[in-house]
Amino acid sequence: MTDWTTLYATRMQQVVASDIRERIKLLDAKQIIHLGGGLPDPAIFPYDALAAASQAIWADPVRARTALQYAPSEGHGPLRSWIAAHMTAQGTPCTVDNVMITNGSQQALDFIARLLLSPGDTAMVEIPSFIGALRAFDAYEPRYVGLPVDAAEWDAARLAGAKFCYVGPDFRNPTGTTMTRAEREKLLDLAEDTGMAVVEDGCYEALRYDGQAVPSLLSLAVERYGDIEPVPVLHTGTFSKTIAPSLRIGWIAGPAAVIRKLVLIKQAADLATSALNQMLLLDVVQTHLDNAVAAGCAAYRERRDSMLAALEEAMPAGVTWTRPEGGLYIWVELPEHMDATLFAQRALAEHSVSIIGGAAFFPAGAEKLPGRTNSLRLSFSMIGAEPAREGVRRLGLLAHEMVAEMA
Numbered sequence: 001m002t003d004w005t006t007l008y009a010t011r012m013q014q015v016v017a018s019d020i021r022e023r024i025k026l027l028d029a030k031q032i033i034h035l036g037g038g039l040p041d042p043a044i045f046p047y048d049a050l051a052a053a054s055q056a057i058w059a060d061p062v063r064a065r066t067a068l069q070y071a072p073s074e075g076h077g078p079l080r081s082w083i084a085a086h087m088t089a090q091g092t093p094c095t096v097d098n099v100m101i102t103n104g105s106q107q108a109l110d111f112i113a114r115l116l117l118s119p120g121d122t123a124m125v126e127i128p129s130f131i132g133a134l135r136a137f138d139a140y141e142p143r144y145v146g147l148p149v150d151a152a153e154w155d156a157a158r159l160a161g162a163k164f165c166y167v168g169p170d171f172r173n174p175t176g177t178t179m180t181r182a183e184r185e186k187l188l189d190l191a192e193d194t195g196m197a198v199v200e201d202g203c204y205e206a207l208r209y210d211g212q213a214v215p216s217l218l219s220l221a222v223e224r225y226g227d228i229e230p231v232p233v234l235h236t237g238t239f240s241k242t243i244a245p246s247l248r249i250g251w252i253a254g255p256a257a258v259i260r261k262l263v264l265i266k267q268a269a270d271l272a273t274s275a276l277n278q279m280l281l282l283d284v285v286q287t288h289l290d291n292a293v294a295a296g297c298a299a300y301r302e303r304r305d306s307m308l309a310a311l312e313e314a315m316p317a318g319v320t321w322t323r324p325e326g327g328l329y330i331w332v333e334l335p336e337h338m339d340a341t342l343f344a345q346r347a348l349a350e351h352s353v354s355i356i357g358g359a360a361f362f363p364a365g366a367e368k369l370p371g372r373t374n375s376l377r378l379s380f381s382m383i384g385a386e387p388a389r390e391g392v393r394r395l396g397l398l399a400h401e402m403v404a405e406m407a
């Protein structure tokens with residue numbers, strides 16, 4: 001019998017199952033209160049607009065043929081143009097040549113790592129970071145260094161020799177925090193001084209509930225260099241959190257020469273993203289994006305507020321949490337010596353509440369960093385005020401219990 005384990009490539013040694021994808025399998029389990037995963041709420045997907053777009057495509061034989069044919073590897077031209085125009089209107093002047101379509105922004109992150117990382121190269125990441133990015137980068141066998149949370153310590157990062165620095169400046173997954181404009185400018189200084197690239201994950205940028213919008217790193221770089229072509233930034237975007245994730249439409253925006261290289265990777269990986277899905281999405285964003293964003297922001301803002309209020313009510317002294325201005329996540333820090341992995345296990349087994357222990361968001365080699373063992377990610381994306389209060393009340397009980405056990 002074939003022993004497959006002897007056949008796997010060395011890169012698979014770094015690839016492990018994502019705790020979150022494992023938990024998504026639990027979604028159907030009854031009675032569990034899910035405060036872990038960050039799925040967008042299906043109640044706010046634009047079903048009617050998608051149905052109308054679909055009927056319009058089938059009613060037009062020319063469009064129907066295009067929809068079922070292979071799309072160009074760089075993406076459906078009219079969608080790329082729409083994204084370029086949308087980004088230009090939002091303060092990042094660019095053209096269709098600066099945009100390529102990917103199967104979600106997850107594929108964008110994979111391609112960027114494939115383009116830039118040889119085994120042993122250094123990838124700089126915020127710690128904690130989006131788990132899907134870490135898993136995508138892992139396959140290219142990098143050495144990780146952390147971008148310190150405190151920008152005052154970034155000077156040391158000059159010496160890291162990183163190929164790129166990956167950041168999620170708006171309402172980061174998992175912490176919910178936002179990078180200030182001064183920090184963004186400082187990161188661009190760092191890129192300029194060291195020659196590294198900046199990979200900006202814009203997954204949640206449209207989901208701001210309050211506070212002032214901060215310009216994206218890509219837009220600040222275009223302003224700084226006078227044009228998009230010389231910038232050191234690649235920006236990834238997605239419609240997963242504003243329209244629907246199953247369409248799997250994301251994009252990369254950056255200098256045209258780099259986009260052309262990334263298109264070669266797309267050709268080798270899967271030839272092209274579904275033409276049908278790109279055409280459906282284009283019809284929907286042209287008429288419904290503003291409505292969809294407004295509906296998402298209204299629903300998620302309310303849920304964020306009820307989860308923050310529930311934390312205030314339930315948690316013992318010594319537990320702290322972030323207050324995000326957007327996105328889907330709150331990051332909770334338990335007292336320093338409380339084991340968050342054990343906390344998450346007990347929350348599920350004893351209180352039927354599913355949460356994600358913070359360690360999942362730390363790359364290999366960051367085992368000793370502060371916050372790894374005592375932090376949790378909560379998501380308010382799918383949970384109404386009442387179940388959120390009940391779930392957080394149970395977490396509060398557990399925190400009280402574990403504080404008492406530690407005393």
Ligand SMILES: Cc1ncc(COP(=O)(O)O)c(C=O)c1O
Nearest residue numbers: 104105106130173203238240250
């Ligand atoms: C920060 C971040 N980036 C990228 C993604 C990937 O999303 P998609 O591939 O659906 O665009 C996610 C998904 O949750 C995310 O949280």
